[in-house]
Amino acid sequence: MSVPQTQDADTLQTDEPDWYGDRLREECGVFGIFGHDDAAAITALGMHALQHRGQEGCGIVTYDGTRFNQERRLGLVGDNFSKASVIERLRGRMAVGHNRYSTTGDVVLRNVQPLFADLDTGGFAVGHNGNLTNALTLRQELVSSGAICQSTSDTEVILHLISRSKKRRIVERFIDALLQIEGAYALVGLTNDMLIGARDPVGIRPLVLGRLGEAYVLASETCALDIVGAQFVREIDNGEVVVITAEGVESHRPFPKRPARPCIFEYIYFARPDSISGGRSVYEVRKNFGIELARESLIPADVIVPIPDSGVPAAIGYAQFSSIPYELGIVRNHYVGRTFIEPEQRIRQLGVKLKHSANVGVIRGARVVLIDDSVVRGTTSKKIVDMIRDAGAKEVHMRISSPPIKYPDFYGIDTPRTEELLAANMSVEQMREFMGADSLAFLSIDGTYRAMGFDRRDPKNPQFTDHCFTGSYPTRLVDRDGSNGYQLSLLAEVS
Numbered sequence: 001m002s003v004p005q006t007q008d009a010d011t012l013q014t015d016e017p018d019w020y021g022d023r024l025r026e027e028c029g030v031f032g033i034f035g036h037d038d039a040a041a042i043t044a045l046g047m048h049a050l051q052h053r054g055q056e057g058c059g060i061v062t063y064d065g066t067r068f069n070q071e072r073r074l075g076l077v078g079d080n081f082s083k084a085s086v087i088e089r090l091r092g093r094m095a096v097g098h099n100r101y102s103t104t105g106d107v108v109l110r111n112v113q114p115l116f117a118d119l120d121t122g123g124f125a126v127g128h129n130g131n132l133t134n135a136l137t138l139r140q141e142l143v144s145s146g147a148i149c150q151s152t153s154d155t156e157v158i159l160h161l162i163s164r165s166k167k168r169r170i171v172e173r174f175i176d177a178l179l180q181i182e183g184a185y186a187l188v189g190l191t192n193d194m195l196i197g198a199r200d201p202v203g204i205r206p207l208v209l210g211r212l213g214e215a216y217v218l219a220s221e222t223c224a225l226d227i228v229g230a231q232f233v234r235e236i237d238n239g240e241v242v243v244i245t246a247e248g249v250e251s252h253r254p255f256p257k258r259p260a261r262p263c264i265f266e267y268i269y270f271a272r273p274d275s276i277s278g279g280r281s282v283y284e285v286r287k288n289f290g291i292e293l294a295r296e297s298l299i300p301a302d303v304i305v306p307i308p309d310s311g312v313p314a315a316i317g318y319a320q321f322s323s324i325p326y327e328l329g330i331v332r333n334h335y336v337g338r339t340f341i342e343p344e345q346r347i348r349q350l351g352v353k354l355k356h357s358a359n360v361g362v363i364r365g366a367r368v369v370l371i372d373d374s375v376v377r378g379t380t381s382k383k384i385v386d387m388i389r390d391a392g393a394k395e396v397h398m399r400i401s402s403p404p405i406k407y408p409d410f411y412g413i414d415t416p417r418t419e420e421l422l423a424a425n426m427s428v429e430q431m432r433e434f435m436g437a438d439s440l441a442f443l444s445i446d447g448t449y450r451a452m453g454f455d456r457r458d459p460k461n462p463q464f465t466d467h468c469f470t471g472s473y474p475t476r477l478v479d480r481d482g483s484n485g486y487q488l489s490l491l492a493e494v495s
Helices: 039-049 085-090 137-145 155-164 168-180 222-228 265-270 284-299 312-320 380-389 428-435 445-451
Strands: 028-034 057-063 067-072 094-100 113-118 121-133 182-188 195-199 208-212 216-219 231-235 241-245 249-253 303-306 330-334 356-358 367-371 397-399 439-442
Touching: 028 039, 028 121, 028 182, 028 195, 028 303, 039 057, 039 085, 039 094, 039 182, 039 216, 039 222, 057 121, 057 182, 067 085, 067 121, 067 231, 094 216, 113 155, 113 303, 121 137, 121 155, 121 216, 155 168, 168 195, 168 241, 195 216, 208 222, 216 445, 222 231, 265 284, 284 312, 284 439, 303 312, 312 367, 330 439, 356 380, 367 380, 380 428, 428 439, 439 445
Parallel strands: 303 367, 367 397, 397 439
Antiparallel strands: 028 094, 028 216, 057 067, 057 094, 113 121, 121 182, 182 195, 195 241, 208 216, 208 231, 241 249, 330 356
16 A cells, blocks of 8 residues: 655645555545535535545535635544634535545545536536546546546546536536446536436445435435434435436436446445445344354354444344354554554554454453454454454454455455455465464355345345455446556556
8 A cells, every 4th residue: 555654735644554454445425415504514514424434535515606615625524624614615505525535546635526627517516436447548538638637536537528528508418428437436516506416327336315404415325314414315226317406306317227236335334334225224234244144154152242343233143143242352442543653663563452452351261253344455353363362362263244355346445456355365264374263254145135135046136236255247347457457546646
């Protein structure tokens, strides 16, 4: 991972212990509101609820009837949008906001969204959650024809396509751009008289519609509606474009109808537990993952211990099914940030203890089952197993409430390349030896679907975007399959 060593006005310091990189990270969260006197303040609250989806940059763009106003900052929402003076500069009754996590490359202010451009039809701001699988190809075509790119974000490609469209109306131009892109996206766009939302043709990335009094809200998750007191209306359908104006909500469906394939990792890891996705409580689904995991790989033990915080719901389900006591055998330090700088090398060697500490009174002499939601590189799992053994555990068993991650993602999840994925290069037994656990088991792909109430073998049941486990990608991977040999993220610095 490339880590900048200096900080200036346009770059965020991201020095961090290397074990933090052994987690999945989602790229972004989006929020939009139309028709509310406190549009900017409500957008900031909604973005705060979506902070888990991106912590490196945040931005808000509003329109006040005369001009567009924008504030884009590096860092967290609460650190940048809590002051009244900032919100007061964001005048207007309509707004879009964005939280960013960059999958590769430096964190620079020019990549923070929403991105804004003055088009011949007027101003247009756009925020994007996802990743385009043909963005590099499109960018090269645009640059070769004279386009000047100001960022390294694939979102800028969308703005260029809108600008170059020969269609007359902005909605038609927006749809024209969507017809040229591939991959995963949930978009919010803002003009001087409308809020636009769009979801990719198979609905990989989430987007929901809410109502706050007379105002309409778009958000990545229902938890963002809850925090502002908005009522959930419905999910935006896969392949749907919604246009919100003073007249209400208008729906467009420009794509041929296809079965939805929402990202399965929203249930496993990314969505906040209190969100509702696809009509299902994310928290209850994660508990069900633990129940199915216990059904498939129950082992005699004295205590079930979650790896906080992501392993907690599955551990509760595992404990409920097995009747083995659930205990907080690991305590997480929530105050170790991404910018923690170790004064000496020996401090780095403390490793995972900076973030997690063993609760010795629970662990000593016990047969422990550790529950986590996923394994990426496996380095954190190894450190935690070592920590639990050092705390005096008699046995340490690792249980993972998702299948092994064998394939990289190209839709906005920060997964390593194949050679860095532990499960792509080792058998389960080899992974167990690497981690130093007494036993290791993953939830099966069939068990994952059962936990969500489906039989994966039944063609009538929904199929999710589960390519990280199965290798079944729901879209073409244009950039990966081109002459480069693999997909390059436009979030990286490119020449």
